[in-house]
């Protein structure tokens with residue numbers, strides 16, 4: 001029943017998103033109206049998600065790439081560049097380079113691990129615990145990346161528990177959600193995203209330490225970036241899901257960032273969308289000039305807000 005309603009939400013949201021581009025302010029009313037229908041059965045709260053007021057955030061996910069020499073070069077190039085002081089920039093090197101990168105990057109940048117174990121230390125061969133990350137002064141961790149969901153079999157429940165544990169021991173978390181092309185095409189986009197989000201709620205006590213990354217699987221590493229309207233439509237929906245659970249004020253402060261084939265040519269347009277609070281960048285984060293340009297796309301957002 002709820003799943004069916006979530007599917008019905010898609011066309012309404014889509015129509016509204018298209019209108020939002022030319023008629024600022026109406027998308028949230030439309031999304032809000034659509035979500036109120038959902039809320040009547042899925043939640044006792046009746047809320048309308050306000051647009052974001054959150055600080056811009058750019059993450060660079062280096063994935064399983066790099067040699068000692070290439071990582072050193074990338075760090076040098078990032079250090080030679082500059083990023084706006086009013087945004088958060090966080091890079092996630094492979095574990096083996098994490099400490100080296102943390103110690104050699106200048107202060108404008110923070111580091112994240114790409115993953116951690118779901119529990120505390122113990123007999124978990126090959127894993128790194130959240131406690132170890134805290135102990136080695138790593139502030140952030142990525143959880144729920146689609147590559148870990150699909151290649152390592154991580155379920156939403158597992159991702160939720162891992163996210164909760166990482167937060168409980170003091171990390172900040174970039175929690176990823178996103179649908180496959182099949183899920184989008186078969187009409188289960190909203191259901192998929194909602195169930196990934198619902199798995200986080202029982203585990204997260206402090207949403208100020210969570211960044212939600214919307215990464216459609218079909219856009220990751222494919223060069224097929226979501227259009228600004230497609231991304232905005234989903235981000236507004238995710239903010240409504242957050243608002244239904246946490247209230248509008250908290251939801252407006254949660255960063256919702258977009259990932260999937262972001263580069264220096266498409267970031268500015270994406271950054272103008274009211275619910276896109278930044279990016280999680282894969283391939284383009286390995287090229288310092290592109291990554292720095294993506295960080296500077298916050299200027300497009302400021303222009304829109306002015």
Ligand SMILES: O=C(CO)COP(=O)(O)O
Nearest residue numbers: 061220221260261282283
């Ligand atoms: O998975 C991603 C970031 O976590 C996105 O990767 P690409 O930017 O290479 O598509």
